[in-house]
Amino acid sequence: MNQKIYASIITIGDELLIGQVIDTNSSWIAQELNKIGVAVKQRVAVGDTRSDIIHALDEAKQQASIVLLTGGLGPTADDITKPLLCDYFKGKMVVHQPTLDHITHIFEQVLKRPMIERNAKQAEVPDTCTVLKNERGTAPGMLFEQDGVIFIAMPGVPHEMKWIMEHHVIPLIPKKFNTGYIQHRTLLTAGIGESFLAELIKDIEQQLPLHIKLAYLPNYGMVRLRLTAWSNDESLLEKDLDYYFSQFKTAVAPYLVTDIDQPMEVVVGNLLKEKNATLATAESCTGGYIAHLLSIHPGSSIFFKGAIVSYANIIKETILNVPHEALITVGAVSEETVLQMAKQVRELMQTDYGIAVSGIMGPGGATDEKLVGLVWVAVADKMKVQAKSFHFRFDRRRNIELTATNALNMLRGIIVENS
Amino acid sequence: MNQKIYASIITIGDELLIGQVIDTNSSWIAQELNKIGVAVKQRVAVGDTRSDIIHALDEAKQQASIVLLTGGLGPTADDITKPLLCDYFKGKMVVHQPTLDHITHIFEQVLKRPMIERNAKQAEVPDTCTVLKNERGTAPGMLFEQDGVIFIAMPGVPHEMKWIMEHHVIPLIPKKFNTGYIQHRTLLTAGIGESFLAELIKDIEQQLPLHIKLAYLPNYGMVRLRLTAWSNDESLLEKDLDYYFSQFKTAVAPYLVTDIDQPMEVVVGNLLKEKNATLATAESCTGGYIAHLLSIHPGSSIFFKGAIVSYANIIKETILNVPHEALITVGAVSEETVLQMAKQVRELMQTDYGIAVSGIMGPGGATDEKLVGLVWVAVADKMKVQAKSFHFRFDRRRNIELTATNALNMLRGIIVENS
Numbered sequence: 001m002n003q004k005i006y007a008s009i010i011t012i013g014d015e016l017l018i019g020q021v022i023d024t025n026s027s028w029i030a031q032e033l034n035k036i037g038v039a040v041k042q043r044v045a046v047g048d049t050r051s052d053i054i055h056a057l058d059e060a061k062q063q064a065s066i067v068l069l070t071g072g073l074g075p076t077a078d079d080i081t082k083p084l085l086c087d088y089f090k091g092k093m094v095v096h097q098p099t100l101d102h103i104t105h106i107f108e109q110v111l112k113r114p115m116i117e118r119n120a121k122q123a124e125v126p127d128t129c130t131v132l133k134n135e136r137g138t139a140p141g142m143l144f145e146q147d148g149v150i151f152i153a154m155p156g157v158p159h160e161m162k163w164i165m166e167h168h169v170i171p172l173i174p175k176k177f178n179t180g181y182i183q184h185r186t187l188l189t190a191g192i193g194e195s196f197l198a199e200l201i202k203d204i205e206q207q208l209p210l211h212i213k214l215a216y217l218p219n220y221g222m223v224r225l226r227l228t229a230w231s232n233d234e235s236l237l238e239k240d241l242d243y244y245f246s247q248f249k250t251a252v253a254p255y256l257v258t259d260i261d262q263p264m265e266v267v268v269g270n271l272l273k274e275k276n277a278t279l280a281t282a283e284s285c286t287g288g289y290i291a292h293l294l295s296i297h298p299g300s301s302i303f304f305k306g307a308i309v310s311y312a313n314i315i316k317e318t319i320l321n322v323p324h325e326a327l328i329t330v331g332a333v334s335e336e337t338v339l340q341m342a343k344q345v346r347e348l349m350q351t352d353y354g355i356a357v358s359g360i361m362g363p364g365g366a367t368d369e370k371l372v373g374l375v376w377v378a379v380a381d382k383m384k385v386q387a388k389s390f391h392f393r394f395d396r397r398r399n400i401e402l403t404a405t406n407a408l409n410m411l412r413g414i415i416v417e418n419s
Numbered sequence: 420m421n422q423k424i425y426a427s428i429i430t431i432g433d434e435l436l437i438g439q440v441i442d443t444n445s446s447w448i449a450q451e452l453n454k455i456g457v458a459v460k461q462r463v464a465v466g467d468t469r470s471d472i473i474h475a476l477d478e479a480k481q482q483a484s485i486v487l488l489t490g491g492l493g494p495t496a497d498d499i500t501k502p503l504l505c506d507y508f509k510g511k512m513v514v515h516q517p518t519l520d521h522i523t524h525i526f527e528q529v530l531k532r533p534m535i536e537r538n539a540k541q542a543e544v545p546d547t548c549t550v551l552k553n554e555r556g557t558a559p560g561m562l563f564e565q566d567g568v569i570f571i572a573m574p575g576v577p578h579e580m581k582w583i584m585e586h587h588v589i590p591l592i593p594k595k596f597n598t599g600y601i602q603h604r605t606l607l608t609a610g611i612g613e614s615f616l617a618e619l620i621k622d623i624e625q626q627l628p629l630h631i632k633l634a635y636l637p638n639y640g641m642v643r644l645r646l647t648a649w650s651n652d653e654s655l656l657e658k659d660l661d662y663y664f665s666q667f668k669t670a671v672a673p674y675l676v677t678d679i680d681q682p683m684e685v686v687v688g689n690l691l692k693e694k695n696a697t698l699a700t701a702e703s704c705t706g707g708y709i710a711h712l713l714s715i716h717p718g719s720s721i722f723f724k725g726a727i728v729s730y731a732n733i734i735k736e737t738i739l740n741v742p743h744e745a746l747i748t749v750g751a752v753s754e755e756t757v758l759q760m761a762k763q764v765r766e767l768m769q770t771d772y773g774i775a776v777s778g779i780m781g782p783g784g785a786t787d788e789k790l791v792g793l794v795w796v797a798v799a800d801k802m803k804v805q806a807k808s809f810h811f812r813f814d815r816r817r818n819i820e821l822t823a824t825n826a827l828n829m830l831r832g833i834i835v836e837n838s
Binding site: 013014015016017018019020021022023024026027028029030031032034039040041042043044045046047048052056059074075111113116118119157158159184193194195196198199213215216217218219224226228281283286287288289290291292294295296298299300301304305306307308309310311312314315318319348349350362363364395396397398400 | 432433434435436437438439440441442443445446447448449450451453458459460461462463464465466467471475478493494530532535537538576577578603612613614615617618632634635636637638643645647680700702705706707708709710711713714715717718719720723724725726727728729730731733734737738767768769781782783814815816817819
């Protein structure tokens with residue numbers, strides 16, 4: 001059995017250490033590496049400080065065969081990574097003509113702006129690296145090798161890094177290393193807490209062989225169970241994983257949302273597509289977030305028709321026909337209001353289903369009877385409309401996310417019931 | 420002059436290494452530490468593997484006086500952090516009665532479910548730690564001290580971690596360390612690339628004293644310039660920072676969006692509040708994302724009335740009165756369509772301003788004349804409505820974000836013009 005191949009990810013930039021940006025690059029990289037059987041040993045974020053970057057490189061090459069760096073390759077003076085890599089890999093800086101041509105092309109043909117010296121300088125690379133062309137920008141990727149470890153430096157701009165990963169790094173790795181096979185399977189459950197779920201499946205968990213790991217990933221009132229298997233024998237891996245996966249699936253059946261690793265909105269979108277059904281939303285407290293979740297995925301226009309974000313009460317009245325009386329007596333956050341919103345948006349947009357939400361997301365807006373976190377959700381179909389209340393108790397952002405996920409899950413239940 | 424105080428952040432969990440979740444905890448922690456004058460030296464993510472966690476602890480204590488750990492403290496069997504910390508800090512596990520009482524209270528009074536052994540086990544802690552109460556959940560925080568370094572372990576659930584940070588960690592640090600003062604100032608610019616901006620301000624940049632650092636943070640077609648100063652002398656720090664900040668501000672004046680560190684939607688929201696003006700959006704390609712951006716911030720109901728997400732063309736016709744003719748001849752992604760959408764949504768919702776967007780976000784939807792990334796944006800006010808086209812060239816998610824930011828920036832320009 002071969003050794004497992006490990007990678008280490010280093011992200012460079014002061015902005016990562018003061019929290020001004022959230023690092024989405026390294027999770028994306030980890031995901032892509034996992035798909036091709038490479039395990040990530042460690043992810044490190046360091047600032048634009050020479051000694052810290054060198055220390056991170058020294059550390060990474062002890063732990064991993066593949067070291068991926070992102071960030072620190074822009075045209076401005078705060079970037080120190082390229083000269084540092086030049087020293088670290090004992091090279092000298094030379095102009096890389098194809099890169100210079102590419103940069104010149106971008107300025108002349110795409111940006112239609114004069115190029116300045118700073119831009120041309122991006123074509124300089126250490127002569128000890130292999131240049132990886134960056135079709136999406138002016139800073140090229142660079143590949144170095146040392147003592148059997150490969151180091152790849154990429155710019156930090158996500159779509160540039162992704163392009164280099166997809167076109168250079170991912171195709172290269174299986175040629176350089178025997179990576180074995182890795183597979184993940186995921187079960188999404190709703191309506192049961194992490195500890196109770198653990199009780200439910202503990203017997204199966206105890207039987208798991210060493211090459212299969214189970215993880216609990218709780219989020220938004222749901223728990224995702226993830227099985228990860230690694231092996232050099234692909235057919236054995238499939239067989240083992242199939243066996244345990246179906247055991248777990250049976251055990252959690254009453255709580256199962258999906259056995260595919262998909263976000264809730266994709267599960268619901270696929271169900272709607274399968275049933276040839278359409279959806280519209282009427283959103284108060286989520287302010288368009290449910291519509292955004294649905295429409296961020298390509299192909300959503302097949303089932304998603306649109307939304308009325310009735311943030312102000314007057315919009316609930318004028319567009320969604322919620323009676324003025326109701327808004328005054330029972331209020332905007334009430335069963336009566338969401339029932340009418342769901343019914344009306346479905347009729348207005350002529351869809352099969354309508355979702356409506358209204359709630360108090362916080363920090364303000366609570367009354368004596370209605371606390372922060374109270375949310376009413378309604379789902380309308382052609383025959384009926386039903387509502388349900390939820391009591392969340394977290395912060396605004398989280399309440400918005402919880403409302404969206406639970407509203408979509410309520411719709412999911414009703415679509416399944418209707419079939 | 421005192422030494423600068425450094426912190427190191429360790430996030431624990433296999434899910435971070437397979438990219439299934441994005442780590443938002445460590446950027447939030449970094450932000451909070453920076454506010455109180457603590458600099459983050461390194462952020463590391465490791466898996467649920469004993470040797471890797473120990474290695475990360477060994478490393479962190481060489482680099483920092485404060486080591487913050489998140490993750491790995493849940494009730495299920497994949498969590499190994501607590502016993503590991505018990506060994507690392509040479510303790511033995513004991514039941515912490517106040518934590519047990521708290522957990523019992525949560526199950527009896529809040530969740531109203533029977534407690535199982537797994538839950539009670541969360542009250543066991545190493546006897547070498549100081550327990551930090553977690554009001555938001557069942558896993559307590561733990562504080563250890565070793566050779567002048569403090570280690571604080573917190574659960575990975577964001578709102579639980581944040582509660583412990585705010586109520587225990589942030590108040591504790593200034594009592595234990597002389598942290599000095601740190602300050603950041605930010606300028607947001609639009610309409611100028613990173614390299615040209617660098618040319619514009621290079622003379623000022625070269626004069627910067629050692630204790631002030633400048634960073635370029637490009638994003639969504641804008642560049643954020645951030646000055647960071649650190650000193651033990653608060654008044655000197657203020658004086659120096661004021662001086663250089665105003666120099667930079669003058670130099671970038673034609674491109675300046677704001678001199679406060681705020682996202683675009685907050686800049687626009689504050690402008691609207693200042694002018695006592697209201698806004699509605701009509702969104703096709705952004706699918707409610709602009710409405711979501713505006714409404715995620717508390718207090719947005721003062722200026723934001725609502726949105727029509729007209730994802731399907733029929734909604735553009737029936738609710739936004741876009742002529743059927745126009746949709747057939749010039750199409751949904753056209754100047755004529757967005758002009759009508761903006762005008763109509765403003766009238767429908769009786770607001771001072773209306774934004775409309777329609778575009779091709781990709782990957783599908785392109786035609787011979789209209790490429791992926793083509794977006795039409797319109798802004799209507801009481802007197803007029805004007806439109807502008809954009810050509811983005813990235814992926815769907817990024818195109819949605821670019822559309823939202825640029826539409827809001829267009830509105831900002833018009834509000835400023837109107838004043």
